[in-house]
Structures are given as structure tokens and as C-alpha cells.
Amino acid sequence: MPLWNIYHPVDAYGVEDKQTMAASIVRLYPILPKFYVGVLFHEVSRENFYIGGVANDKFVRISVDHIARQFSDDEIRERWLGWVTKTLAPFTADRGLDWELHIDETPFHIWLMQGMRPPLPNSEAETKWISENRPSPYEAGANSHLSKFER
Amino acid sequence: MPLWNIYHPVDAYGVEDKQTMAASIVRLYPILPKFYVGVLFHEVSRENFYIGGVANDKFVRISVDHIARQFSDDEIRERWLGWVTKTLAPFTADRGLDWELHIDETPFHIWLMQGMRPPLPNSEAETKWISENRPSPYEAGANSHLSKFER
Amino acid sequence: MPLWNIYHPVDAYGVEDKQTMAASIVRLYPILPKFYVGVLFHEVSRENFYIGGVANDKFVRISVDHIARQFSDDEIRERWLGWVTKTLAPFTADRGLDWELHIDETPFHIWLMQGMRPPLPNSEAETKWISENRPSPYEAGANSHLSKFER
Numbered sequence: 001m002p003l004w005n006i007y008h009p010v011d012a013y014g015v016e017d018k019q020t021m022a023a024s025i026v027r028l029y030p031i032l033p034k035f036y037v038g039v040l041f042h043e044v045s046r047e048n049f050y051i052g053g054v055a056n057d058k059f060v061r062i063s064v065d066h067i068a069r070q071f072s073d074d075e076i077r078e079r080w081l082g083w084v085t086k087t088l089a090p091f092t093a094d095r096g097l098d099w100e101l102h103i104d105e106t107p108f109h110i111w112l113m114q115g116m117r118p119p120l121p122n123s124e125a126e127t128k129w130i131s132e133n134r135p136s137p138y139e140a141g142a143n144s145h146l147s148k149f150e151r
Numbered sequence: 152m153p154l155w156n157i158y159h160p161v162d163a164y165g166v167e168d169k170q171t172m173a174a175s176i177v178r179l180y181p182i183l184p185k186f187y188v189g190v191l192f193h194e195v196s197r198e199n200f201y202i203g204g205v206a207n208d209k210f211v212r213i214s215v216d217h218i219a220r221q222f223s224d225d226e227i228r229e230r231w232l233g234w235v236t237k238t239l240a241p242f243t244a245d246r247g248l249d250w251e252l253h254i255d256e257t258p259f260h261i262w263l264m265q266g267m268r269p270p271l272p273n274s275e276a277e278t279k280w281i282s283e284n285r286p287s288p289y290e291a292g293a294n295s296h297l298s299k300f301e302r
Numbered sequence: 303m304p305l306w307n308i309y310h311p312v313d314a315y316g317v318e319d320k321q322t323m324a325a326s327i328v329r330l331y332p333i334l335p336k337f338y339v340g341v342l343f344h345e346v347s348r349e350n351f352y353i354g355g356v357a358n359d360k361f362v363r364i365s366v367d368h369i370a371r372q373f374s375d376d377e378i379r380e381r382w383l384g385w386v387t388k389t390l391a392p393f394t395a396d397r398g399l400d401w402e403l404h405i406d407e408t409p410f411h412i413w414l415m416q417g418m419r420p421p422l423p424n425s426e427a428e429t430k431w432i433s434e435n436r437p438s439p440y441e442a443g444a445n446s447h448l449s450k451f452e453r
Binding site: 044051071085093102103104 | 154166170173174176184185186187188189190191192193194216218255257258263264265266
């Protein structure tokens with residue numbers, strides 16, 4: 001979590017663009033371990049990319065899954081979406097590319113990182129994962145109240 | 152919204168097929184702005200496409216996200232799925248291709264179109280977006296009762 | 303259902319690896335018709351694959367949609383995730399590849415298999431689909447109590 005799938009026109013982005021973009025996206029999630037943030041770029045040619053039924057080579061379509069956290073507050077969400085727009089501007093609007101992004105929120109408890117279930121939000125284990133920027137085993141008890149958090 | 156990801160065998164569709172198919176999919180959503188409908192074609196070779204554990208080059212797998220509207224009525228949903236089947240027939244069953252399609256419904260309020268949050272269903276602003284077939288700024292008040300619509 | 307999208311480094315898997323992997327994933331779902339299980343492999347080059355904002359060619363990112371069944375029991379889910387980890391080990395950890403997998407659960411009733419709505423879990427029609435390993439028409443009445451199962 002989060003996983004960003006970015007579908008973009010051919011040659012819209014060079015390697016440096018993609019590196020900068022991926023690093024900017026990581027900064028949108030300051031409370032998460034950095035390695036939680038996955039960004040995949042998919043080049044899609046004009047003949048495979050349709051918006052409103054018309055072939056398009058000026059559109060960036062971004063599909064995101066959020067797993068580790070879900071929005072519970074309208075104001076925080078709106079502020080964060082504004083931040084997303086600002087972060088993406090140099091790679092979209094500023095280049096004359098149209099864009100759309102939508103986010104799904106998927107269940108926390110059916111998620112595996114190297115075979116481990118990631119620790120609960122704000123837990124001691126998560127703090128360790130953040131500071132070390134890698135997953136590590138943690139005591140099972142840390143997740144013993146899972147059922148309380150079930151959706 | 153909606154976003155259609157169509158995974159299909161190599162050379163299953165020519166450019167004209169894809170244009171026709173994308174335009175047909177747009178017609179499945181007569182109440183939405185046309186530019187809401189995104190269709191991405193992804194060619195997947197036999198060695199990368201497995202159904203039931205067996206490599207397959209006669210299968211079309213379609214994954215759809217619905218964002219702007221959610222089904223609330225069983226009958227409407229069933230009728231609409233019948234329409235989908237009929238719409239896709241010339242590109243699937245009629246060509247001897249097997250197919251499967253599933254739809255997810257994702258949260259309305261974490262969705263951005265060129266940095267704007269799309270207007271509420273059936274709002275004045277949405278009507279404008281439909282008639283102009285492009286997004287445009289609208290007064291914030293139009294979305295002031297967001298919390299009522301939250302999932 | 304289920305649909306597995308596997309994003310992997312270039313040349314991480316040969317054709318035999320992919321066949322073995324897809325067959326192993328099918329075995330994770332012994333109660334489902336085999337043809338329900340779709341597995342798509344997507345090769346993603348280092349310059350398009352970012353984990354924590356850094357280009358990565360040692361990471362396998364798996365995104366799964368579950369449609370036919372949803373987890374209702376914590377213990378079953380945990381046991382099953384352990385099984386997933388063991389199943390994937392020969393293709394991930396044992397090869398020095400890092401990996402992450404997350405699963406979404408999508409609505410049963412907006413799912414089509416060759417234009418048919420798949421039969422309800424544990425129904426007579428589903429048993430037939432399992433034994434024949436292909437979809438076939440079944441009497442409408444079998445799904446007549448759909449609304450009871452709606453989410």
C-alpha cells in the first residue's frame with residue numbers, strides 16, 4: 001500500500017521524470033514506511049487508450065489502491081487531494097496533459113509484505129518498519145486485536 | 152469513471168475494432184459525461200495469460216472500476232449486464248473468444264478529474280460537464296453536502 | 303474471480319515458471335471451478351517499477367481481486383495467507399526477490415462469465431461448473447434469491 005498504476009502516453013516521461021514523480025508520490029505518505037509506496041508506469045499507445053470513445057495520446061490515467069490507511073475525515077481527504085493535484089501538476093497540467101485519478105480502499109487484513117502481515121497503524125512494529133525502511137518480523141501479540149479492526 | 156481495463160490475446164483486435172469497441176462502451180453510460188469513460192486495451196501474450204492454470208490465447212479478461220455511480224437496484228443491474236453482454240458479443244462470443252468481466256465500485260469522494268472533484272450525480276454542474284463534454288470549475292457550494300453522500 | 307495481476311521484473315520468470323506458478327495459484331482455490339482463476343503476468347522494466355521512490359528490479363508486486371468468495375473468518379484468512387506465502391516462496395523469497403500482495407474483495411453480483419452470472423456459492427449449478435470445468439446455462443430460479451445475498 002499504496003499501489004499507483006500510472007497509464008501514460010508513449011514517451012510522455014523520461015527516466016528522470018519517472019524517478020522524480022515516484023519520489024514525489026512517496027512524499028504524499030509521510031506517515032508510512034517508504035517501501036509501502038509502489039509506483040508502476042505503463043506506457044499505453046494511442047490506439048490502446050480511449051477517453052470518451054476517442055483515441056487519446058494526451059491523457060494520464062492513474063488508478064490507486066490504498067491499503068494501510070483509509071480516509072475517515074472529509075477535510076483531511078480534501079486537503080490531501082489538493083496536495084496530490086499540486087504534486088502531479090509538473091507531470092500533467094503543466095505539460096498540457098489531461099489526467100484523471102481514482103483511489104480504491106482495499107481491506108487491511110488481506111495484505112502481505114514478504115509473507116508478513118504489516119503491523120497495525122501507529123503500532124510499535126510499524127514505527128520500526130518506518131525507521132528501518134524494511135519489513136521485519138514482529139511479535140504476533142502486536143496484532144492480537146485484529147478482529148476489532150476488521151471491516 | 153468508469154475505467155475499463157481489457158486484457159486480450161495478441162492481434163485479437165485491430166485499430167478499428169478497438170475504436171468501435173471503445174465507442175460502444177461509452178454508449179453503455181448514457182447518463183454520464185462521455186469523457187468519464189476510459190478504456191485501456193492491454194495485449195497479453197499466451198505465455199502470460201492463464202485461465203484455470205493453463206496458457207490461453209482465446210480469452211478476454213475485462214476488469215472495470217465504477218466510480219460515478221453505484222448500482223442500487225437489482226433489476227436495473229441485471230438489465231444493464233445483459234446490455235453489456237450484447238455490446239461485447241461482436242468482440243467476444245461472435246469471434247469464438249471466451250470472456251469474463253467483473254466490476255468494482257470505488258469511493259466517489261477520492262476521485263479527481265484534472266485536479267477537480269467531479270460534481271455530484273444529477274447536479275447542475277454535472278449537467279454542464281455532460282453538455283460540454285469536458286470538466287470545468289464549478290462553485291464549491293455545489294458539493295457542500297458531501298458528507299451526506301459518504302459511504 | 304479470482305484475478306491475479308503479477309507485476310514482475312524483466313526475465314524474472316521463464317515460460318515454465320509461469321505455468322507452474324499459475325497452476326500453483328489454482329490449487330489455492332480448491333472449492334472453485336478451476337476456470338475461475340485468472341493469472342496475468344506483466345513484465346515491468348526497472349525504469350517503470352518504483353518501490354519507496356527508488357527504481358527496483360528485484361520486486362514482485364501482486365494485485366488480486368476476489369469475487370466469488372469473501373473471507374468471513376479471521377482464522378481461515380490467516381491460514382490461507384500462510385498458504386499463499388508458502389506457494390509463492392519458490393518464485394519470490396527463494397530467488398531473492400522481494401514481494402508484496404494485496405487483495406480486494408469486489409461485488410459478486412456485477413460479475414459476468416461469458417455473459418452469464420456465475421451461480422451462487424455452493425449451489426447445484428456451481429457444483430456442475432466445477433465438475434465440468436466450464437460455464438453452462440442454468441435455470442434462472444437458482445439465482446432467484448439474489449437480493450438476500452446483496453452487500
